[in-house]
Amino acid sequence: MTANGWFQIAFYLLVIVLLTKPLGIFMTRVFNREKTFLDPILRPVERIVYRLTGVDEKHEMRWTEYAMAMLLFSGVSMALLYLIERTQKWLPLNPQNFPNVEPGLAFGTAASFTTNTNWQAYSGESTMSYLTQMAGLAYHNFASAAVGIVLAIVVIRGIARKETDKLGNFWVDATRCLMWVLLPICLVSSLVFVSQGVVQNLKPYATVQLIEPQTVQVTGPDGKTTTQTVTQQVIAQGPVASQEAIKEFGTNGGGFFNANSAHPFENPTPFSNFFQIVLIFAIPSGLTYTLGRMTGSQRHGWAVWAAMAFLFFVGVTTVYWAEARGNPLLAGTDQRASALQSGGNMEGKEVRFGIANSALFATVTTDASCGAVNSMHDSFTPLGGMVPLINIMLGEVVFGGVGAGLYGIVVFVILAVFIAGLMVGRTPEYLGKKIESYDVKMAMLAILILTFTILGFSAIAVVKPFGTSSISNPGPHGLSQVLYAYVSSAGNNGSAFAGLNANTMWYNTSTAIAQLLGRFFMVIPVLAIAGNLAKKKIVPESAGTFPVTGGLFASLLVSTILIVGALTFFPALSLGPILEHLLMLAGKSF
Amino acid sequence: MKKNLIIAVWFTLVTTMIFGLIYPLGVTGLAQLFFRERANGQLVEKDGKLVGSRIIGQAFTGPGYFHPRPSAAGTGYDPTASGGSNLAPTNKALLERVKGDVQKLQSENPGASIPVDLVTTSGSGLDPDISPAAAEFQIPRVARARGIHEDEVRGLVKKYTKDRDLGFLGEPRVNVLELNLDLDQHPPLH
Numbered sequence: 075m076t077a078n079g080w081f082q083i084a085f086y087l088l089v090i091v092l093l094t095k096p097l098g099i100f101m102t103r104v105f106n107r108e109k110t111f112l113d114p115i116l117r118p119v120e121r122i123v124y125r126l127t128g129v130d131e132k133h134e135m136r137w138t139e140y141a142m143a144m145l146l147f148s149g150v151s152m153a154l155l156y157l158i159e160r161t162q163k164w165l166p167l168n169p170q171n172f173p174n175v176e177p178g179l180a181f182g183t184a185a186s187f188t189t190n191t192n193w194q195a196y197s198g199e200s201t202m203s204y205l206t207q208m209a210g211l212a213y214h215n216f217a218s219a220a221v222g223i224v225l226a227i228v229v230i231r232g233i234a235r236k237e238t239d240k241l242g243n244f245w246v247d248a249t250r251c252l253m254w255v256l257l258p259i260c261l262v263s264s265l266v267f268v269s270q271g272v273v274q275n276l277k278p279y280a281t282v283q284l285i286e287p288q289t290v291q292v293t294g295p296d297g298k299t300t301t302q303t304v305t306q307q308v309i310a311q312g313p314v315a316s317q318e319a320i321k322e323f324g325t326n327g328g329g330f331f332n333a334n335s336a337h338p339f340e341n342p343t344p345f346s347n348f349f350q351i352v353l354i355f356a357i358p359s360g361l362t363y364t365l366g367r368m369t370g371s372q373r374h375g376w377a378v379w380a381a382m383a384f385l386f387f388v389g390v391t392t393v394y395w396a397e398a399r400g401n402p403l404l405a406g407t408d409q410r411a412s413a414l415q416s417g418g419n420m421e422g423k424e425v426r427f428g429i430a431n432s433a434l435f436a437t438v439t440t441d442a443s444c445g446a447v448n449s450m451h452d453s454f455t456p457l458g459g460m461v462p463l464i465n466i467m468l469g470e471v472v473f474g475g476v477g478a479g480l481y482g483i484v485v486f487v488i489l490a491v492f493i494a495g496l497m498v499g500r501t502p503e504y505l506g507k508k509i510e511s512y513d514v515k516m517a518m519l520a521i522l523i524l525t526f527t528i529l530g531f532s533a534i535a536v537v538k539p540f541g542t543s544s545i546s547n548p549g550p551h552g553l554s555q556v557l558y559a560y561v562s563s564a565g566n567n568g569s570a571f572a573g574l575n576a577n578t579m580w581y582n583t584s585t586a587i588a589q590l591l592g593r594f595f596m597v598i599p600v601l602a603i604a605g606n607l608a609k610k611k612i613v614p615e616s617a618g619t620f621p622v623t624g625g626l627f628a629s630l631l632v633s634t635i636l637i638v639g640a641l642t643f644f645p646a647l648s649l650g651p652i653l654e655h656l657l658m659l660a661g662k663s664f
Numbered sequence: 665m666k667k668n669l670i671i672a673v674w675f676t677l678v679t680t681m682i683f684g685l686i687y688p689l690g691v692t693g694l695a696q697l698f699f700r701e702r703a704n705g706q707l708v709e710k711d712g713k714l715v716g717s718r719i720i721g722q723a724f725t726g727p728g729y730f731h732p733r734p735s736a737a738g739t740g741y742d743p744t745a746s747g748g749s750n751l752a753p754t755n756k757a758l759l760e761r762v763k764g765d766v767q768k769l770q771s772e773n774p775g776a777s778i779p780v781d782l783v784t785t786s787g788s789g790l791d792p793d794i795s796p797a798a799a800e801f802q803i804p805r806v807a808r809a810r811g812i813h814e815d816e817v818r819g820l821v822k823k824y825t826k827d828r829d830l831g832f833l834g835e836p837r838v839n840v841l842e843l844n845l846d847l848d849q850h851p852p853l854h
Contacts (some may be wrong), residue, residue, distance in 0.1 A: 078832060085832070123682075127674040128667075142665060146672040154676055199744050209684030216683040245671060252679060257687065264691045265698070271719050274695035274703045279744065282707065282714040285844065288723045290739040302739075309705060309717050309743045315695060316688040333737075333746035336787030338719040339705065344834020400780065401753040406766035408777040414797035416835045421758065421784040422748040425733070425793040428835035432787075449787045450748035453758075547752035573750030654754055663754045 075398045076411050079430030083390055086348070086434060087383065090355050094379065097356055098363020104254040105227045105247060106368075116253050123249055134240035137605030140228060141598055143244035144221055148594075151217050152188040156180055158210040159202075168203035169278035175201065182582035187211055189593035190218035190475060192321075192328030192445055192568035193585055195577040199310040199331045204276055211328060212317040216260075219324025219357075220251040222477030225597050226361055229481045232604030233505055234369045236612050241604060255357070256324060263319035266349060271342035274315040279308050314339055322353035325475040327445030327568045335435070335448040336424055347431055347448060351438045358442055358473035361480040369505050373623035378483055381631040385472040386441055389461050394433040396458035397423075403663055419458065422450030433458070440465035443475030445568025452547070452555065452571035456658060459571070460651035463558055466565040468639040469524060475566060481600045483631075487622065488517045488603070490634040494620045503619055506612040513606060516599040523595040525642050527564040527588045532557050532646070540580040546573035549664030550657065554650035559585060564592035708845070716841050721792040724844055728809035730794070730802050730821075732840045733781055734765060737789025748787045772805050793837035796825055812850065820846055 103110050124131050135143065159175040162168055175183070179196055186193040192215075198207065224247035231241050268274050287305040294300060314330045318340055321327060327334075335341040335350060359379065366375020398418045400409035411417040416428030423432045432449035439446050440462035451459050465472060471482040488504060492514050495502030502509040535541025535556045545552040555571040562569055563585040570576065576585065621627060695703035706718040716722050721732045723741045738745035751758035765783040770776060779797035799821045807814040824843040828834050 078828070081832060123678055126678050127671050129671055129675075139668070143668045143672070146665075146668050147675060150669075150672040151676045151680075154680065197745065197747070199746065208688040209680055212688060213680050213684035217679065245675060248675075252683065257683070261687070261691065265694060268691075268695040268699045268703050271702045271706060273705045274692050275705075276692060277704065280705065280707055280714060280717075282716050284722055285710075285715055285841075285848075286724050286726055286729060288725060288740065292739060304723075304739065307716065307720075307722055307741065307743060309707070309720055310746075311705060313688045313692055315703070316691040331746050331788075333748070333788035333790070336748070337746050338721075338788060338790055338792055342719050344829040348829075348833050403753065403759055404762050404780070404783075406770065406777055407762065407780045407783055408797070409780045412797065414800060414836070415779050415781060415795035417780060419753065420781045421751065421753070422787045423784075424786050424788065424791050425781050425795050425837045426791075426834050431834055447787070450750055452750040452752065453748060455753050546750060547755050549752070549754055551752035551754060571750070572747070573752070654752070658754050663756045663759050664752075 075394055076430070079394065082430055083394070083434055086351065087387070089352055090359050093352070093356050094359045094363050097360030098367060098375070101255060101360055101364045102367045104250050107250070110254060112254055112258060120249055120253060127245065129243070129245040131243065131246050133243055135243055136239045137228070137241055137601045140241055140244050141601045144225070144597070145594065147244070147248070148188050148221065151214065152184045155187060155210045155214055156184040158206050159183060162203040162206045165203065165205050167205040167208070167276060169276070170203070172201060172203050178579055178582045179577060182586045185586035185589050186568065187214035187328060188218055189566050189589040190222055190324070190326055190443065190478065191563060191566040191589045192326045193563055193570065193576070193589065194328055194568070195582055197332035198329060204312055207317060207330060208313055212320060215317065215320040215324045215326040215328065216252055216256055219256060219320065219326060219476045220248045222475055223251050223255065223357065223361070224248050224477065225601065226477035226480040229484050229600060229604045230365050230368045232607040233507065235608045236610065238608055239605065241608060256320065260316070260319040260323055263323065263349065263353060264315040267315040267318050267346055270346040271338070272315040272318055272346065273311055273339045274313055275311055276313060277311050279310050282307050282309060310339070318350070319353070321446060322350045322444065323356065325354055325358070325442045325444040327439060329446065335446045336450070341448055344426055344431060347427055347435065350446070351435055354438050354442050354444045354446070355473050357476045358479040361477065365480060371505055371623065374505065377623050377628045378487070378631070381628040382472050382483070384628070384632055385468070385635070386437065389441065389465055389472065390434055390437040393437050393458045393461045394430060396455045397429050397433050399455070401455060403658065403661070419453070419455050422453030424448065436462050437465065439569060440567060441470065441472035441474070443470040443478055443565055443567045445562065447569050450572060451558070451569060452573045456551070456651040456655035459554065460647060462569065463554065463561055463647070463651065464639065464643070466561045466567045467528070467643045468635050469521070470565050470567065471635060478566065481597070485517045485520050485600065486631060486635050486638070488513055489638070490627070490631045491620060491622065493634060494630060498618070498620070500618055503613055505622060506615065507607050507610045508613055513603050516603045520596050520599040521638060523591060524564050527591045528560045529646065531560045531584050531588055535560070535580070535584070540578070544575040544578055544581060546575065547664070550650050550654040551664070554654065557646055557650055560588055563588035566592050708841070710845065718839070718842060719792050721790050722841060724840065726809070727805055729844045729847065730799060730806060730840050733791050733794060734761070734783065734785045735789040736785040741790060743790055746788050746790055748789060749785045769801070773801065776801070792839055792841060794840055796821070796836050796838055799825070799838040806847070810847070810850070816850070
């Protein structure tokens with residue numbers, strides 16, 4: 075670990091703090107339909123969208139109608155994505171003449187992008203046409219991010235409003251989110267990325283002549299090794315920058331290329347890398363301010379922010395420490411950090427990012443349910459790879475995915491005040507609302523869905539040949555690979571221990587189901603809580619009210635998150651990464 | 665329900681037009697207008713032929729060239745199959761591979777420990793850079809093979825060493841392709 079590494083991490087956190095308030099205020103204004111500086115340009119377009127789609131912008135919905143509209147939109151847009159994938163061969167903007175995507179993979183990918191997971195069982199550069207990338211995949215980066223954000227807004231409205239069953243209009247919220255929050259920043263960011271070297275074109279792949287032709291060993295399908303001479307390199311191209319911006323800002327994480335943000339065309343410089351991780355945390359962090367502002371308790375917003383920041387800091391410290399220590403099994407290598415090299419465990423990492431930026435990116439992308447990667451988590455040291463796993467297991471509430479992080483943390487807040495209420499023997503309250511058995515049941519349901527999905531599917535996959543045959547790393551690491559696949563799917567993260575061969579019938583189907591369960595069976599209980607809270611009266615605060623501001627509350631919130639996570643997943647972790655760590659220290663390999 | 669279903673269909677179509685077509689095509693237009701070279705992948709031309717991209721690594725194995733890191737992309741540095749090895753730190757396949765590379769490199773510089781990036785694959789398999797330590801390690805071999813003075817090679821390495829962005833972001837790095845292209849401008853390889 076180096077002073078410069080720590081400075082980068084501290085500087086990053088500083089930028090996030092500074093962005094929180096302005097973004098939080100801006101989003102409050104957008105969703106309260108107050109005036110913003112973008113109105114003169116966007117308001118006329120907004121009106122046209124409503125006219126074309128038949129939306130009545132005055133209509134307010136109850137939580138059930140809101141949920142229905144959200145599900146219908148997700149269903150219809152998922153069907154369109156499936157259709158585009160299955161017909162891309164006959165559609166324009168396919169200069170490499172890729173065939174139509176196979177049904178299993180097309181379904182898995184459609185589910186994955188609709189649920190904001192962006193789990194990828196394919197390599198973008200050899201599978202998807204430019205049209206599929208733009209109008210199918212990048213479009214869903216926008217759509218699924220908007221769905222996540224408006225759901226968080228509905229939950230905040232549920233807390234803030236009283237004695238009503240009206241929570242807003244899904245179509246209006248989604249439109250304003252897309253046009254005011256996502257589009258302008260993506261437009262600017264994509265040009266920043268191009269200026270750094272992220273490609274943005276519609277050209278066929280470029281063929282170049284190698285300066286020094288290479289002799290390589292190729293293993294054919296029959297298992298025979300032959301020697302071939304390679305004289306050319308085919309360089310993939312595409313409209314990458316426009317997708318890169320929303321991939322990070324919408325915490326989607328689906329790479330244009332297989333290597334995702336490790337690829338020099340997606341993430342060419344340390345500056346573009348820094349810009350990407352700022353985009354990932356921007357909205358989730360800003361939403362904590364929106365929570366405070368809309369509910370009239372700014373200090374509550376900051377208490378939630380502080381709990382998140384604490385968990386983030388613990389995570390990034392652990393990964394940085396573990397990766398900087400390196401791999402003790404690599405004899406004969408120099409892994410010490412110096413002025414001439416970053417050292418550490420460099421397998422799967424890029425030289426321009428080194429250890430500090432790879433550790434920071436890995437923590438950020440799994441705290442938020444982003445799933446973009448700038449280094450390969452599968453090759454991390456056991457403890458360095460365990461942190462991303464734990465971050466997702468905790469429910470991705472450490473800032474979390476856009477919207478998903480906020481409604482996720484509200485679930486834990488409800489549990490925390492419930493536990494505090496039990497301890498002092500009072501009916502728990504949350505910002506003036508009595509928390510009753512219905513709310514706690516729904517909160518528990520949201521948490522249990524995740525647990526059942528992850529542990530259930532993992533248990534099947536590690537005992538059946540159709541599951542174990544995809545494992546690429548033997549020993550305890552194999553369990554980590556399978557576990558990571560379902561944690562990432564159910565948590566709608568999308569990063570992977572990518573050695574696992576996920577493009578099989580079993581994994582395509584089971585991860586898709588895990589993603590759909592993890593998204594929709596999470597948000598429906600959450601919407602039910604919002605609907606129920608909105609109906610309640612405000613109870614005036616009294617001396618016995620447990621405050622949801624300040625250090626005591628933040629610590630209780632952190633403890634609740636950690637206890638729930640530890641009780642659920644510790645046994646699995648001890649058989650995977652923890653065991654691997656101990657064996658690695660003992661000099662064992664597999 | 666029926667009303668919302670009809671809205672859902674129209675809403676999907678209208679927003680796909682805006683965010684799936686107008687937005688990316690608009691960005692493409694602006695990128696081509698303002699950053700043409702970067703938007704097209706910073707391709708390098710030599711004697712009228714395209715020979716690579718400045719920011720995509722390519723393989724070099726001859727003693728007179730600086731070597732990049734090992735690559736797990738296809739058969740090595742294949743930009744249509746980007747990706748890492750995804751080998752776990754405890755995987756024998758990784759340990760064997762590194763051991764072999766370490767032995768090979770130590771034969772040119774006996775007893776030295778090898779800068780770790782020179783024997784590990786990158787995440788993309790297309791890493792255009794090596795660390796300054798990895799470049800320094802290779803200077804004697806390159807100088808010997810080309811019959812030029814080590815200091816001359818060291819000067820070139822320095823020329824293609826990039827400092828951290830803004831002085832603190834990321835890590836210092838040496839671009840292998842640019843360095844090797846410049847080497848070829850110097851006394852010819854024999």
